[in-house]
Amino acid sequence: MTSVQLGWMPKYGSLFPAVVFFLALAVLPVANLIFLSFMDISWSGGVVQREFVGLENYAALGDDPLLKAGIVNTLILVVVATSCQVLLGLALAIACSSLGHSSRLYRTLFILPILIPGIIIGAIWRLMYNFQFGIINQGLDLLGIPAVDWLGSPHLALASVIVVDIWHWTPFSFLLLLAAVEGLPKDVSEAAKVDGATAWQEFRRVSLPLLWPAIFMTFIFRAVIAFKVFDEVFLLTSGGPGTATEVISFTIYQRFFLQDNPGYGSAISVAVIFSVALIIAIALQLQNRREATR
Amino acid sequence: MSDIVQTKRRMPTDKVLLHVAMIAAVIITLGPFVWIALSAFKTQIVLLMGDITFSPVSYNFDEVLFDRRSTYPQNFLNSLIVAGVSTTLVIVIAFLAGYSLLRMNWPRWILNAFLVWAMLFNLVPPVSLASAWYELFRTVNLSIDLVALTLAHTTLNLPLALWLLISFFREVPRELEEAAFVDGAKFLTLLRRVIVPVMMPGIVATAVLVFIFSWNEFPVALALTNNKTATVPVAIAKYVQEEEIKYTQMAAASVLSAIPALIALIFGQRFIVKGLTAGAVK
Numbered sequence: 094m095t096s097v098q099l100g101w102m103p104k105y106g107s108l109f110p111a112v113v114f115f116l117a118l119a120v121l122p123v124a125n126l127i128f129l130s131f132m133d134i135s136w137s138g139g140v141v142q143r144e145f146v147g148l149e150n151y152a153a154l155g156d157d158p159l160l161k162a163g164i165v166n167t168l169i170l171v172v173v174a175t176s177c178q179v180l181l182g183l184a185l186a187i188a189c190s191s192l193g194h195s196s197r198l199y200r201t202l203f204i205l206p207i208l209i210p211g212i213i214i215g216a217i218w219r220l221m222y223n224f225q226f227g228i229i230n231q232g233l234d235l236l237g238i239p240a241v242d243w244l245g246s247p248h249l250a251l252a253s254v255i256v257v258d259i260w261h262w263t264p265f266s267f268l269l270l271l272a273a274v275e276g277l278p279k280d281v282s283e284a285a286k287v288d289g290a291t292a293w294q295e296f297r298r299v300s301l302p303l304l305w306p307a308i309f310m311t312f313i314f315r316a317v318i319a320f321k322v323f324d325e326v327f328l329l330t331s332g333g334p335g336t337a338t339e340v341i342s343f344t345i346y347q348r349f350f351l352q353d354n355p356g357y358g359s360a361i362s363v364a365v366i367f368s369v370a371l372i373i374a375i376a377l378q379l380q381n382r383r384e385a386t387r
Numbered sequence: 388m389s390d391i392v393q394t395k396r397r398m399p400t401d402k403v404l405l406h407v408a409m410i411a412a413v414i415i416t417l418g419p420f421v422w423i424a425l426s427a428f429k430t431q432i433v434l435l436m437g438d439i440t441f442s443p444v445s446y447n448f449d450e451v452l453f454d455r456r457s458t459y460p461q462n463f464l465n466s467l468i469v470a471g472v473s474t475t476l477v478i479v480i481a482f483l484a485g486y487s488l489l490r491m492n493w494p495r496w497i498l499n500a501f502l503v504w505a506m507l508f509n510l511v512p513p514v515s516l517a518s519a520w521y522e523l524f525r526t527v528n529l530s531i532d533l534v535a536l537t538l539a540h541t542t543l544n545l546p547l548a549l550w551l552l553i554s555f556f557r558e559v560p561r562e563l564e565e566a567a568f569v570d571g572a573k574f575l576t577l578l579r580r581v582i583v584p585v586m587m588p589g590i591v592a593t594a595v596l597v598f599i600f601s602w603n604e605f606p607v608a609l610a611l612t613n614n615k616t617a618t619v620p621v622a623i624a625k626y627v628q629e630e631e632i633k634y635t636q637m638a639a640a641s642v643l644s645a646i647p648a649l650i651a652l653i654f655g656q657r658f659i660v661k662g663l664t665a666g667a668v669k
Contacts, residue, residue: 103487104487104491104492106483107483107484108483110479110484111481115500115545118520118539118541119508122519122523125519125522129522192402192406195406199409199412200660201652203416204652204656205417207663208651209420210602210619210645212605212621212624213641216627216637217419217420220422220637223634226436264416265663269663272664317509317510321512321513323514323606324606327605328627341512342514345515346514350518355518359519362512362514362515362519365511366511366515369510370510
C-alpha cells in the first residue's frame, strides 16, 4: 500500500506493543475465563481446589433465579431506556439543529452527564430519590402529595433506575443524532417543500428515511451500553429490593465476587458474551438485508 | 430539516417556544448537579430537614480533604496516577499500532483480529473482564496493585483509541509522508516531526476521552483495588456501604470527583464531541 520503503524494524516494532497487550491482557484472560467456566473452584485450607466439571456450570444457568431476574430486568431496561433516549435525543437534535448557532450553549451543557462517573450519577440520584429529604419527595410535599419510596418499593425501583439511565444517556443519543441531522442534504427537503409538503410530511417522508441508518446505529450503540449497566445499579439499589433491579452485570458480580464462585461466575460471563455477539450479528445481518432490498 | 428551519424563521414565536423547551431540557440536565453541589455545602441536619435557605459551610470539604481518617486525597491521587499513566500508554501504543496497521501492508487478518478485539470489548460487560483480570493478576500476585489497574485500563481503552486514531490517520494526506521520505527522514523523525503535529487534534480528542473513561471506570477498579489503592469511584461507592451514610460528605466527594470532567468540558468540548461521535460513527 505505501509507496515509501521502511525496514522491518519500524513495521514490527510499531505494532509489537499493541500485540503484547492484545495477547497478554485480552486473549489470555478471556481464554482463562472460558477455561474456568468448566471448573468447580473452591478454597480449602488456603489452597485453591479446581475440579473439572464439564458443562455442569452451564447446565446450572437455567435454574438460577438471580440470573433469570437479571436477564428480564436488563431486557426491560435496555428496551425502555434506549427507546426513550433515541426519541428524546432525536427531538432535541432536531430542535437544536433548527435553532442553528443560537443553540451552541445548549449543546455544550448537554454533554456534562456523559462525562461524569456513573457512580456519581448513582450518588446524586440516590440523594434525590431519598425518602426523607430527597428533592423529589420535597417537591411532592409542596404539592401535598405524600412521600414515595422510589428505590425501596419493588414496583417502582426498576422504573426509578430506568429514569436515571434515560437522564444519564439521552445526551449521548442526542450527540450521535445531531451529527446525522446536521448532515442531512438541504436540497432534498427544499425540493419536498417546493412540491408543497408540510413540515410533518417532509419529516416523515424525506428526513426520517434518510435518518433511519443513524437512528438504528444510535439504538444499537445505546443498547450495548445499557446492557452493561452496573455502576448506577450498584449505588442506587444493589439489585434490590429483592431482585427488583437485578441486572446481568450485577448477577455476575454477585456470583463471581461476592459469593466467590469463579467457575460458575465465568460460565455466566461466557454465556453472556456469546449471546450478545450472536444478537449483534443477527441485527447487523437484518440491517444489511434491509438496505440491500431498498 | 431545513424546511422546518425556514418555517420557524417565518414564525418567531415557534423559535421562542423551542428555546423554552431547550431551557427546560437544560434545567432537567443540570438540576441534579446543582442540587448535589448545594448539598455539599449543607450540614447533615440542614439536608435532613430539607430547608430551602441555608448558610453554606465548608465542613464537608474539610472532612473529605483534610481529616486524618479520610482516604480521599489518596484516592484522588490513585485515580490521577491510573488515568494519567494508562492514557499515556494507550496513546503511545495506539498511535504506533494505528499508523502501522494503516500504512505498512499488514495482512488483512491482522487488521480483522484487532477489529474483533474492539467489537468484543465493546460488547462484553466490564464486570466479566474484571473477573478475568482478577483471576489473571491474582496468579501473578498483582491483584491489588495500582500496576494491575493501570494495565487493565490500558487494555480496556486501547481498542477505542486505536479505532479513533485510525479514523483520524485516514485524514492525513499521504503526500506529506512521501515528501518527508524524499527528504531522507527516518521513521521516528517522520512520526515526531510530520505525523504527530498534523494529528494533534485527533490525539488530544482521543486522550481526553480515554482519560475521562479511565477516571470514571468503576467495576474493574472495584475488583482490582483495596482500601489503599482504591480510585475515586470506588471510594464514593464505599460511602453508601457504611452503617450511617454521610450524605453531605458523599456529595462533597462527588463534586470534587467531577473536576476532570468539568475541566475537559470547559477546555476540550470540541475534542470531546469529535471523539464521541467519531467513535460511534466509524
